[in-house]
Amino acid sequence: MTAKAEQKERSHETILESAARLLREKGIAGARVADVMKGAGLTVGGFYAHFDSKDALIDEALRRTSGEMRQRLFARLEDKPEGDRAEVVLKRYLSAAHRDDFARGCPLPAVVGEVGTTAREHGDVLGAQVNAMSSELEAYLPTNGGVSPRYLALGLVALMYGGLSLARALRGSPLSDDVLKACRALGSAAARDGAKPVT
Template sequence: MGHSKVDKAASRERVLRIAARKVRAEGVTGPGVAELMKEAGLTHGGFYRHFASRDDLIAHATAAALAEGTAKMERAARKNEEDPRIGLIDAYLTQQHRDAPATGCALVSLGADAGRGNQDFKRAYERQVRAYLDLIAGLGHETEDARAEAMLTLSALVGATLISRAMADPGLCDELLTAVTDQLKQHPSTPPAPAV
C-alpha cells in the first residue's frame, strides 16, 4: 500500500473513531460532517474521499461503536477470574460508565435510535445484542437457562445504565446502579447444589 493510501486509511479510521464516540454521546442525528472533520484535523472538503455521504459515515460509525463493546465486555469479565459474570457486572454498572456515554456501551446510547432506524441499523444492533448474549451465557455454568439468564443480565445492565443516565438526582442514580448490581449478583447464575 502506497504512502497516500496509508494516510487515507489512517484518516478514515480517525474520522470513524471520532464519529463512533459522537454517536454514542449524541445519537445518530447529533454529529455534523464539518464538526467531525474539524475534530479529525481534516478539511470538510476531504470528507467525500472517505465516505459516500453522511449516512454512510453514520452507518459505519454506528457499526464501529457497537462492535467496540465486545472487547470491552470480554476485558471486564476477565477482571474476576473466579466469577467472570460478576466481573462484567462490576465493570458495567459503575458511575464511570454511566457518566461517559461517549466511551460507554453503544447498546445503551443507540437503543432508541436503532428502534427508530432502518433494517440495516436494526440488524447491526441485533448482531451486537447476540454477541453479548453469547458472551454472557458463556460466562456462567452451562445450564438450560443460560441463555435466559444472559438475556436477563444484559437487559438489567443496559436498562439500569440507561435509566441512571436519564435521571437528574445523582443519589437516585447511584442507588439504582448499586441495587441492580446487588440483585444481579444474588440472582442464580450457578447451578443448584446437588440434592442430598
C-alpha cells in the first residue's frame, strides 16, 4: 500500500516543480494545467487527484517559488562583511543573471501584475511572500538612517521587484541593463545611509 502512496507523493512534487517553473516563466494564466502536467511527464487527466483546482496549485507554487528565492537570495551572507550584506542581496537580485534565469528566479515579476488586475484571489498569498522577503531583508539594514528599517526594507523590495520586472520586460534592449544598473546604484546608496533626508 505504501508504494502507491509514495508514487503519488512523488507525482505531487513533480507537478509542483513543473508548475513552479511555468509560473515564473509564463505567469498565472500562462501556466496552463495541461502544460504543467506535460512538464511533469503526466497528462491532464490526473491533475485533480493532486490539487483541488488550478488556483490551489498556483497558491502552493507561489509559496514554494518565493521561499526558494529567498533562500538563494540570502544564502552565504556570513562570509560578507556585516555592512555589505544588504548590498550583496541587492546585487544578486538585480543581476543580469537573475533577470535571465526565469525558471529559478523570483516569481514576483510574473505574478504581481496579474494579482493586481485579473487574479485578485492570490492577493493574500502574495502579501505574505512580500512580507517575508521584506522582513528578512530588514535584518541587514542600518538602524540609524532617516527611515525605519522596516520601511527601508519595503522600499527596497519595491525597487528590486520594479527593476527586475522592467528589466525582464525590456530584455533585448540596452535599456534593460541600464535599468538594473540604475536600481543597484539607487538601492545601494539607500541601503548604506538609510535614506537620510537632506536638509
